[in-house]
Amino acid sequence: MLAYILRRILQSVIVMLVVALVAFSLFRFVGDPVSTLVGQEVTIAERETLRDQLGLNDPFPMQFASFIARAAQADFGISYRLQQPVMELILARLPATLELALVSGLFAFFFGVTLGVYTALNRRGWTSSAIMTVSLIGVSLPTFLIGVLLIWVFAVELQWLPSFGRGEVVDLGWWRTGLLTPSGRASLVLPAITLGLYQLTLIMRLVRAEMLEVLRADYIKFARARGLSNRAVHFSHALKNTMVPVITITGLQLGSIIAFSIITETVFQWPGVGALFINSVRTVDVPVMAAYLMLIALIFVVINLIVDLLYFAIDPRLRIDRSAVRH
Amino acid sequence: MTEPLLSVRDLVVEFPTRRGTLRALDRVSFDIEEGEVLGMVGESGAGKSITGAAIIGLIEPPGRIAGGEIWLRGERIDTLPPERMRRIRGKRIGMVFQDPLTSLNPLFTVAEQIIETIRTHLDMGEREARERAIALLDQVGIPAARRRIDDYPHHFSGGMRQRVVIALALAAEPELVIADEPTTALDVSVQAQIIDVLKEMCASRGASVLLITHDMGVIAETADRVAVLYAGRMAEIGHVQGVIQNAEHPYTRGLMGSIPTLTQSADRLVQIPGAMPRLNAIPDGCAFNPRCPQVFNRCRVERPELLDRGNGRRVACWLYDEAGVSGPGETAGERTGSQDG
Ligand SMILES: Nc1ncnc2c1ncn2[C@@H]1O[C@H](COP(=O)(O)OP(=O)(O)OP(=O)(O)O)[C@@H](O)[C@H]1O
Numbered sequence: 001m002l003a004y005i006l007r008r009i010l011q012s013v014i015v016m017l018v019v020a021l022v023a024f025s026l027f028r029f030v031g032d033p034v035s036t037l038v039g040q041e042v043t044i045a046e047r048e049t050l051r052d053q054l055g056l057n058d059p060f061p062m063q064f065a066s067f068i069a070r071a072a073q074a075d076f077g078i079s080y081r082l083q084q085p086v087m088e089l090i091l092a093r094l095p096a097t098l099e100l101a102l103v104s105g106l107f108a109f110f111f112g113v114t115l116g117v118y119t120a121l122n123r124r125g126w127t128s129s130a131i132m133t134v135s136l137i138g139v140s141l142p143t144f145l146i147g148v149l150l151i152w153v154f155a156v157e158l159q160w161l162p163s164f165g166r167g168e169v170v171d172l173g174w175w176r177t178g179l180l181t182p183s184g185r186a187s188l189v190l191p192a193i194t195l196g197l198y199q200l201t202l203i204m205r206l207v208r209a210e211m212l213e214v215l216r217a218d219y220i221k222f223a224r225a226r227g228l229s230n231r232a233v234h235f236s237h238a239l240k241n242t243m244v245p246v247i248t249i250t251g252l253q254l255g256s257i258i259a260f261s262i263i264t265e266t267v268f269q270w271p272g273v274g275a276l277f278i279n280s281v282r283t284v285d286v287p288v289m290a291a292y293l294m295l296i297a298l299i300f301v302v303i304n305l306i307v308d309l310l311y312f313a314i315d316p317r318l319r320i321d322r323s324a325v326r327h
Numbered sequence: 328m329t330e331p332l333l334s335v336r337d338l339v340v341e342f343p344t345r346r347g348t349l350r351a352l353d354r355v356s357f358d359i360e361e362g363e364v365l366g367m368v369g370e371s372g373a374g375k376s377i378t379g380a381a382i383i384g385l386i387e388p389p390g391r392i393a394g395g396e397i398w399l400r401g402e403r404i405d406t407l408p409p410e411r412m413r414r415i416r417g418k419r420i421g422m423v424f425q426d427p428l429t430s431l432n433p434l435f436t437v438a439e440q441i442i443e444t445i446r447t448h449l450d451m452g453e454r455e456a457r458e459r460a461i462a463l464l465d466q467v468g469i470p471a472a473r474r475r476i477d478d479y480p481h482h483f484s485g486g487m488r489q490r491v492v493i494a495l496a497l498a499a500e501p502e503l504v505i506a507d508e509p510t511t512a513l514d515v516s517v518q519a520q521i522i523d524v525l526k527e528m529c530a531s532r533g534a535s536v537l538l539i540t541h542d543m544g545v546i547a548e549t550a551d552r553v554a555v556l557y558a559g560r561m562a563e564i565g566h567v568q569g570v571i572q573n574a575e576h577p578y579t580r581g582l583m584g585s586i587p588t589l590t591q592s593a594d595r596l597v598q599i600p601g602a603m604p605r606l607n608a609i610p611d612g613c614a615f616n617p618r619c620p621q622v623f624n625r626c627r628v629e630r631p632e633l634l635d636r637g638n639g640r641r642v643a644c645w646l647y648d649e650a651g652v653s654g655p656g657e658t659a660g661e662r663t664g665s666q667d668g
């Protein structure tokens with residue numbers, strides 16, 4: 001168990017190093033940091049001194065090592081565009097993105113599992129066919145189109161919900177939340193649905209397929225032959241077995257939700273890290289881009305790790321202990 | 328004669344498919360007496376498992392019981408509403424499946440699975456049910472049951488798991504246990520033990536058994552009577568010793584030829600050429616006629632019904648029709664006589 005965790009952590013570190021290499025290459029190959037930092041009138045000699053001071057003339061491995069050392073301390077330098085420490089910029093916007101991702105993830109998980117179980121148990125009903133058809137449309141529509149459609153219906157036509165921004169926010173120390181005010185919650189609805197819809201259909205289809213498979217299993221037949229109630233067979237036995245792979249995949253989806261929030265944040269002018277990233281790309285603000293890349297990678301890696309451990313906790317077959325071999 | 332525990336009358340099971348309806352069981356009739364072990368044999372696809380599924384009410388849709396009746400101790404059970412039938416499953420009819428590796432839910436401990444079964448059918452608290460579960464595991468021969476009960480199924484070997492499955496099937500003291508090839512998936516070395524455990528558990532409770540198997544040896548040692556199924560129809564039924572020593576149906580004779588005995592040398596083993604017909608291509612008349620060494624004209628035209636041959640033996644074969652005529656009326660008053668107490 002401990003060896004397994006250590007191995008997984010080592011893998012995670014390797015993944016992060018590879019991503020760091022990519023992020024670091026951005027500095028080398030996208031634009032010249034010196035020309036971004038200084039004006040046109042600075043002489044070539046002065047530029048050369050600055051280069052030396054910034055360590056840009058050091059050999060590649062040394063530069064990379066110092067990049068990693070700084071990244072490990074969450075130091076990504078100063079944003080070219082906003083002239084503020086990159087980490088400060090990101091931390092200020094991270095709560096907005098995480099709240100959006102978490103709410104849409106919960107939304108996708110809850111409705112995805114419910115609808116998936118429903119369509120699996122009522123396979124032949126017409127409501128199930130209707131849900132499946134609608135979900136097919138849901139998967140094929142691009143996110144920004146869904147966002148625009150939702151804005152048009154609920155913000156423009158019906159005027160029920162706001163179409164942009166985060167509403168009123170409350171400061172809880174360094175975390176700025178929109179969950180505590182009515183306008184904050186109302187502002188969250190449309191972006192959360194937009195961001196979660198794709199994952200919802202994905203989870204629903206996964207749950208459905210998995211559950212249909214499980215319902216054919218021998219242990220389900222045997223559970224029925226033991227006279228257990230339908231409720232016990234479906235919601236205790238079948239659901240638990242269905243959830244093992246679903247939890248893994250859903251957990252991993254949380255990473256993509258955070259990554260994909262770029263589009264939703266742009267459509268809804270949501271003040272999160274995704275929007276910050278888009279603006280940085282537009283202005284070739286390399287430190288912010290690199291930091292964003294590393295952050296997303298870190299989130300993916302951490303989620304992966306948590307999901308693996310969760311999987312371990314749910315499925316007793318993976319808990320290989322000494323009793324596994326006794327007969 | 329007292330009323331049988333289970334009585335299956337002219338049971339027909341059909342599977343509608345795109346290319347017509349398949350008849351998996353065609354007018355199958357037999358009884359199981361109180362405390363009796365009825366063996367059921369037949370080639371793969373003969374309809375043995377479907378018979379078990381029909382009795383316990385678990386034929387998978389779109390398959391359905393299209394005719395006949397099933398009576399459990401004087402109560403008709405094939406037409407019960409689903410919820411009433413559910414309460415019979417596990418409580419009055421227990422089931423043991425072929426593969427113990429897949430019969431148990433891998434995510435629940437043995438304790439959880441037995442206790443939920445007990446509490447579904449018997450009015451018992453958690454603690455009382457747990458004690459009962461431990462006692463059951465003890466009876467089926469799980470060593471250190473009190474400690475092992477909280478293990479997950481994958482902690483047990485195949486033979487041990489099948490013992491757990493037997494404990495589960497008997498958890499609510501059913502009157503009938505259907506065991507569908509309970510040892511086929513097991514290591515040869517433990518097969519006999521598992522059959523013994525099953526036999527012992529049922530005998531001590533007075534439960535009857537429908538023992539489905541390919542293995543005539545197991546039938547010979549375990550069953551009181553044996554029913555032979557061919558292409559969804561009954562070929563022969565009777566007391567085990569009688570059927571083994573003097574099989575009357577040509578198909579049964581072929582089957583018996585497949586049990587090696589000390590007195591029979593290999594060249595005397597009867598071989599049945601050909602294969603059982605598919606359900607969509609069952610010949611007219613006797614289903615066995617293309618393979619039968621004694622086939623004659625009538626066999627290709629008229630289907631033989633079970634004929635009473637005395638002493639509890641019934642055979643569906645024209646060779647034994649002394650009157651030379653048969654009619655549908657002959658099925659009336661069907662009873663397989665069993666002298667076993
Ligand atoms: N869902 C189904 N749809 C169509 N036909 C089916 C279905 N289930 C079973 N059958 C048919 O019913 C017949 C009897 O099947 P059954 O499983 O009872 O055979 P069996 O005697 O138990 O064979 P085995 O020894 O292989 O277990 C087979 O010919 C099979 O093709």
Ligand code: SF4
Pocket residue numbers: 576577578613614615616617619620621622623626631643644645646
């Ligand atoms: S009825 Fe005819 S074909 Fe069928 S088993 Fe008897 S002799 Fe053979």
Ligand SMILES: [Mg+2]
Pocket residue numbers: 375376377507
């Ligand atoms: Mg079978």
